[in-house]
Amino acid sequence: DAGVIQSPRHEVTEMGQEVTLRCKPISGHNSLFWYRQTMMRGLELLIYFNNNVPIDDSGMPEDRFSAKMPNASFSTLKIQPSEPRDSAVYFCASGTGLTEAFFGQGTRLTVV
Amino acid sequence: GQQLNQSPQSMFIQEGEDVSMNCTSSSIFNTWLWYKQEPGEGPVLLIALYKAGELTSNGRLTAQFGITRKDSFLNISASIPSDVGIYFCAGPPSGTYKYIFGTGTRLKVLA
Numbered sequence: 001d002a003g004v005i006q007s008p009r010h011e012v013t014e015m016g017q018e019v020t021l022r023c024k025p026i027s028g029h030n031s032l033f034w035y036r037q038t039m040m041r042g043l044e045l046l047i048y049f050n051n052n053v054p055i056d057d058s059g060m061p062e063d064r065f066s067a068k069m070p071n072a073s074f075s076t077l078k079i080q081p082s083e084p085r086d087s088a089v090y091f092c093a094s095g096t097g098l099t100e101a102f103f104g105q106g107t108r109l110t111v112v
Numbered sequence: 113g114q115q116l117n118q119s120p121q122s123m124f125i126q127e128g129e130d131v132s133m134n135c136t137s138s139s140i141f142n143t144w145l146w147y148k149q150e151p152g153e154g155p156v157l158l159i160a161l162y163k164a165g166e167l168t169s170n171g172r173l174t175a176q177f178g179i180t181r182k183d184s185f186l187n188i189s190a191s192i193p194s195d196v197g198i199y200f201c202a203g204p205p206s207g208t209y210k211y212i213f214g215t216g217t218r219l220k221v222l223a
Contacts, residue, residue: 004154033211043155043200043213056210091154099162100145101202101211103154 004104006092012110018080021107024073025094033101034067034077035091043091049075082111116201116214124220131188133217135201144184146175147200149216155200159186181206191221 005024013019025032032049047057052069060067064083069075079086089108093101118135125131135144143162147155159170161177161184168175172189184201201214 035213042215043202045211048209048211059210093154099143100157100160102157103147105152106154 004092004094004102006090006104006107008107009105010108010110012112013082015083015111016081017111018078019082019086019109019111021077021090021092021109023075023077023092023104025075025092026102027073029094029096029102030072031095031097031101032069032075033093033095034075035093035103037089037091037106038087046077046090079109082109084111087111116203116212118199118201118214118217120217121215122218122220124222125191127191127193127221127223129191131191131195131219132185133187133199133219134183134185135214136183137205138182139205140181141184141203142181142206143203144175144177145202146173146184146186147202147213148197149200150197155202155213158199188219191219193221193223195219196221 007022030051034046035043037043046059047067048055049069067077087110089106091103091106093103095101116137145160146158149155159168159175164181166177174187176185198216198218200216204211
């Protein structure tokens with residue numbers, strides 16, 4: 001198994017632009033998580049999907065952030081419009097139920 | 113909000129030494145997970161614990177689920193240079209499904 005696959009690995013964009021991050025979870029996993037990691041705040045859970053349905057999006061910072069999971073093998077996290085304070089590493093993780101979560105390699109986002 | 117506090121924040125040790133770190137919470141946990149993160153990579157799961165008092169090993173790593181269910185411990189025996197990284201505890205507080213991560217312990221091993 002290739003593990004959780006995220007793309008792109010790096011993204012540099014200008015303030016105000018739309019950014020879309022992509023994730024392919026491990027086949028057979030029914031839970032999917034999006035995390036954001038910064039030096040100041042560590043790893044923060046943004047949103048949790050179970051069986052493609054968003055269960056908890058209380059960690060999404062504001063309306064500029066949205067996440068979708070149209071099917072069991074794909075999820076996106078979109079930021080529109082992006083701001084410099086959104087610069088961080090964004091991780092996608094998948095698992096079965098609420099046990100272990102397996103992480104992708106992350107997308108390093110820089111908003112200038 | 114709920115927090116997982118890890119100590120120490122960072123450690124510098126000599127190769128071959130044993131390492132101990134812990135994670136504490138004000139909430140009860142039903143699951144404790146320990147992850148390791150290396151630069152430029154995502155966290156990698158090391159050990160999962162599901163029962164109070166449980167002691168589980170993975171090679172040179174041993175983790176314990178505290179009896180109070182509010183803490184967990186990770187030990188690394190005979191450290192080697194590739195143990196370098198940041199170690200995180202994580203889990204969903206009891207009654208929730210919201211995984212939270214600890215503040216991390218940064219480990220550096222001097223050869």
